[in-house]
Amino acid sequence: MNDAPPPDGGWDDQGYPGWFQRVSGVGSSVGQAVLVPALAVLTALIIGAFIIAITDVDTLRIWGSDPGEAFGLTMSGIFDAYKALFVGSVGSPRAISETLYAATPLILAGLAVAVGFQAGLFNIGVNGQMLIGGMAGLWVGFTFSLPMIIHIPLVVIAAIVFGGMWAAIAGFLKARTGAHEVITTIMLNFIALYLIDYLLKSSWFQEPGRNDPISKPANPSAHFPTLGDYRLNIGFVIALGAVWFVWWLMYRSTIGFEFRAVGFNPSGAKYAGMNVAWIYVAVMAVSGALAGIGGANQILGLEPYRGISNFAGTVGFDAIALALLGRSHPVGVLIAGLLFGALRAGGREMQGAAGIPIDLVLVLQALIIVMIAAPELVRAIYRIKTPEEETGTTISTGWGG
Amino acid sequence: MTTATSTSDVPVRTRATPQERRATGVGIVLIVLGVFVFWAFGLGSEPGADATFNLSLPGATFENITWVVSARWLAFAVAVILAFLGGMILRRSNVRWTNLALAIGLILFALAFLTWAAGGKSFSLVGMLRSTVLLSVPVTLGAMTGLMCERVAVINIAIEGQLLTAAFVGTIVGSAWGIWAGLVGAMLTGALLGAVLAVLAIKFRIDQIIAGVVINIFALGLTSFLARRVLSEAPDLNSPGRFTAFKIPILGDIPVLGPMFFEHNLFVYATFILVIVLHFGLFYTRWGLRSRSVGEHPKAADTVGINVYRTRYRNVILGGFIAGFGGAFFTLAQVSRFEENLTAGIGFIGLAAMIFGRWMPLGVFGAGLVFGFALALQQKLGILGTPIPSEFLSMTPYIVTIIVVAGVVGRARPPAADGKPYIKD
Amino acid sequence: MALELRGITKQFPGVLANDDVNLSVAEGETVALLGENGAGKTTLMNILYGLYTPTSGEVLIDGAPLTLNSPGDAIAAGIGMVHQHFMLVPVFTVAENVILGDEPTKRIGWLDKRRARKTVTEISSRYKLQVDPDAVVEDLPVGVQQRVEIIKVLEREARYVVFDEPTSVLTPTEVEGFFRIVEGLKADGKGIIFISHKLGEALEIADRIVIMRRGKTVAEVRPEDVDETQLAELMVGRPVDLVVHREESNPGDVVLAVEGLTVLDDRLQRAVDDVSFTVRSGEIVGIAGVQGNGQTELVETLTGLRPSLGGTVMLGDADITTESPRAIHNRAIAHVPEDRQESGLILPFSVTENIILDSYHQEPISHGVRMDWDAARKRAERLVEEYDVRTPGIDVLVSTLSGGNQQKVIVAREFDRDVTLVIASQPTRGIDVGSIEYIHSRIVEERDQGAAVLIVSSELDEITALSDRILVMFEGRIAGEFDGSASTTEIGLAMLGSQSEEEAS
Secondary structure, three states: OOOOOOOOOOOOOOOOOOHHHHHHOOOOOHHHHHHHHHHHHHHHHHHHHHHHHHOOHHHHHHHOOOHHHHHHHHHHHHHHHHHHHHHHHHOOHHHHHHHHHHHHHHHHHHHHHHHHHHOOOOOOOHHHHHHHHHHHHHHHHHHOOOOHHHHHHHHHHHHHHHHHHHHHHHHHHHHHHOOOHHHHHHHHHHHHHHHHHHHHOOOOOEOOOOOOOEEOOOOHHHOOOEOOOOOOEHHHHHHHHHHHHHHHHHHHEHHHHHHHHHHHOHHHHHHOOOOHHHHHHHHHHHHHHHHHHHHHHHHHOOOOOOOEOOOOOOHHHHHHHHHHHOOOOHHHHHHHHHHHHHHHHHHHHHHHHHOOOOHHHHHHHHHHHHHHHOHHHHHHHHOOOOOOOOOOOOOOOOOOO | OOOOEOOOOOOOOOOOOHHHHHHHHHHHHHHHHHHHHHHHHHOOOOOOOEEEEEOOOOOOOOOOOEEEEEHHHHHHHHHHHHHHHHHHHHOHHHHHHHHHHHHHHHHHHHHHHHHHHOOOOEEEHHHHHHHHHHHHHHHHHHHHHHHHHHOOOOOOOOHHHHHHHHHHHHHHHHHHHOHHHHHHHHHHHHHHHHHHHHHHHHHOOOOHHHHHHHHHHHHHHHHHHHHHHHHOOOHHHHOOOOOOOEEOOOHHHOOOHHHHHHEEOHHHHHHHHHHHHHHHHHHHEHHHHHHHHHHHOHHHHHHOOOOHHHHHHHHHHHHHHHHHHHHHHHHHHHOOOOOOOOOOOHHHHHHHHHHHOOOOHHHHHHHHHHHHHHHHHHHHHHHHOOOOOHHHHHHHHHHHHHHHHHHHHHHOOOOOOOOOOOOOO | OEEEEEEEEEEEOOEEEEEEEEEEEEOOOEEEEEOOOOOOHHHHHHHHOOOOOOOEEEEEEOOEEEOOOOHHHHHHOOEEEEOOOOOOOOOOEHHHHHHOOOOOEOHHHEEOHHHHHHHHHHHHHHOOOOOOOOOEHHHOOHHHHHHHHHHHHHHOOOOEEEEEOOOOOOOHHHHHHHHHHHHHHHHOOOEEEEEEOOHHHHHHHOOEEEEEEOOEEEEEEOHHHOOHHHHHHHHHOOOOOOOOOOOOOOOOOEEEEEEEEEEEOOOOOEEEEEEEEEEEOOOEEEEEOOOOOOHHHHHHHHOOOOOOOEEEEEEOOEEOOOOOHHHHHHOOEEEEOOOHHHHHOOOOOEHHHHHOOOOOOOOOOEEOOEEOHHHHHHHHHHHHHHOOOOOOOOOOEHHHOOHHHHHHHHHHHHHOOOOOEEEEEOOOOOOOHHHHHHHHHHHHHHHHOOOEEEEEEOOHHHHHHHOOEEEEEEOOEEEEEEEOOOOHHHHHHHOOOOOHHHHOO
């Protein structure tokens, strides 16, 4: 254990956190925390423009014969696409409501992943947890008919419990057998997918008279109340509440202290008397609970208030990007969620108005993550000085056991 | 005062070791399985329902070999054996045989299950065995990719993305310029993504799991996007040819084993060869010794002059070629077109196979066969028409993976430096 | 015929590790390089071995300058290094480790295992370094592993051999064996550099002693001209009291009673084999022994971190054999773990967060589930003051502290309550002399306040300086018991146990 003497003078940049870090627990200054993600988003948009250009099959054919025309078409194609993106996300009150509406499940799922990351766990199973939690909420939704003020909390509780339990399976396996949660949660995703399909075709859930996997509708008292005639609903409020809750949990409670300790150094946590195995289970349970609420939102916050096959879509994978983008901090996840919500809302407009498949949004997201996960990459592109503490993000330590 | 040493003659009653506790668990599991088999498959079969297993394919040199067995009695026999094995393991003196007993028990359980499912019907057992080998190929290839990377201490979660993207490129290039070109294109794609992973993990020292997950998301998004934007416009770019199966003379005529191993397409034979090449390469050549040293103790390798970074780049990219080859299997041999999310988690199952096979090529091949069996089971049972709903059948490979990972991991040792970036001061 | 480092300067960001250092070794000569942790010895040797490039200065052999950009260059120039933490791949065999990087091969890179084995046995018999070429390194005892490292160096025909802290992992008998090996190498004309902080050994084996402090060479002496105290003073720069001042102990009741304890290690071997001993209040019991004889597992079991296979651990009247770490902690047992960075601290946490690591779940640091950060910070401020922890603030990440101050954080945390039993494992490993003095005095203070103290250390000097009673552990058993005034030789003999293979060298 070689012991370098402390640097002479100038402790200032050597890990002495200012007010921002103490409040938020983040290891860098405000500027740093915002600059790199902002540049990452910008770069992604640029690359996205390039992808739009070269996949415009029709225009590509024209390059050979009339380059000038083709260039003009390409440029206008890109312009139309991004204009639609902008208009669709923030161009009108309706657009903003769509953005917030799209952001809701993303924020919840992102929080789920972020909680896991803070404790050193990779919860890739958010998709499956959303499905299970959502189905539980749906069941409560169509089985009972109660005053809304009781019914909706009941739905949310069901989603929390079942989403949490599904995730806790992976946590339990890790605690007991050391099975790595990346594999187990992904497998549980697939299992959940098929399980949902089965349930949707079973008599408990299936709409009578239908042959395809679609459920009975939830009773009106369970529908999440909306804002006017926009799609934005109470789910967004719940998401905001979740952000506050996660912040309080991680930085103001003993439980969060344990989660973070285990995430940074499971061995040190063990020596401090923490029961690391049970903490893993608890982390996954909290994570799954958050995901479960997100799943419930996907059914009860949306016409026609029925469950269908794979109703969680790709939210689970986007959530990973969100957590990385937000540096696993609840406020960061909130902002990232709003950003991705904007991309989603705008992306729909982009598909409708400019004919660009919505999967481009996925590509943009992936590009953003790559650059977030590799701050050096962004810095290298834009030649920014590195702060001392960035030597790479390391969360994993191999396959465990 | 103190007694410094004490040698007591009375043997101290000791608490159970972890091995013994696991053995107890396994013993109980076996007995429970035995009871289940007795009740579900034994009593659950009609008396007189015979399962007819076809052991040869139509048109083979040795035709019409069948095995007829009473579902009931086989189940009873298996139940007894399971109970016996379970009871045997529960005795502390037999703890060593735990894994073997478990393996035998599971094989017998599968047999009893199949026999029950095939009760009163005819079922091509040889066809199922053949599918096992065929379907094990992408899993094994994915596992080999993971193995190549992890042996130099780089965790590769991106195998799924490599397979998917390679499959995509394979279909486009294959449609445009023929299946061999498609194969080459796929392999290059796999290597390219491997290079990306290598750069992210080695140069930028990003957490390797994050890097892998990111590549997967990127691959899924990009291929889905392009499939919709490009392939739907130009469907002729999504119909490559296929590598067809061909029989190896003489070896292919052996009953049961012949069709199982020697009547396949190029990919299967190549996998066999790859397993052997990697086995000898890793353990008998200089390349293998150096690679393994980088994975176990990179600092030691560095101090004898081995370039750790270069070794890691090289092996991860080689692994990428293998992944590309595996990806090509999907679109150039198995189905002959690309669909969204074609690989459906096979890359991750491959990782489980790698752990199950303890990071050794021969072990990985065996593990791949186990998963191939689960995949084949899913297919064939659908045809048989059992009372089990199809969705539960689809879950089989994934449940098997969880069981494998949970049951094996804690006891297997990955390369010592796995997952840790190497920082050369 | 000499190896020379001339005017070596190495600047790291914020640290001047080597400042115009000069060092030379002639063939057939042994030079000891002494200095505290952080003095720059390892940096200098890493430059010599091609792992770093000097900011200025050069390395010369026989007057000709060398370019050393990698270990390969150093090896080619005839410089060999035996590292403090062995550079051996644990799962490889001896032969595989020796040939790594210089493998004999047949066509297509196929390893010639027979030739490898032959090379190993040749060198082994020539220099009397007994090894089995097919043994797997991780199964070998540490003294034998060291021989493998030496064979590695000799296989590449080194003319100069550098030993980095070679005796820190050896028993006294193995140290004797090591000295004989060094003499054999000297007789063969090799030039030897021997890095150490063990003053006595330097005096015994070196022809010349060079002392480094804060990156500079401050003195060069001959062993016949100095004694240990003078060397210590040169190393630290001020007069050093090598003796710990403690009064006679007054042992009271038995606090800790271990009876027939047996513990398995991670490889399911018996690491602790039927061990029994007691510790009384007001006494310090030291467990001596080279690392790897079961001390780590013993401490883990006593603190609840590892299950035992058989036997009992009693604290007063209570049976704590199977209690959890937290329960044991709540019984007023302080534990200073042997690996402070991995087990004792959470490096990315602040000083405050580390100080409350054991008490975060109790009043007044938390109320139920809610953390009270004000109370936490107050405690941290108090303890930092009281235990003289050199830190710019309590919100700094603890990773930025020096080793000695990190250890003080741990000690502060553990000792800040009424403690009945202290278990300290390798309490002063790798920290500066000033902090060592401080921690030793704190431990004696706890004893004087009535605590029972159990110390585990592989530094025999530390054990003899602190202990009222000494136990020796070898291969999982208590191999000897001594009064605190026993001599090092007596204790060293007790470490013999059944060392039949070591005697062969």
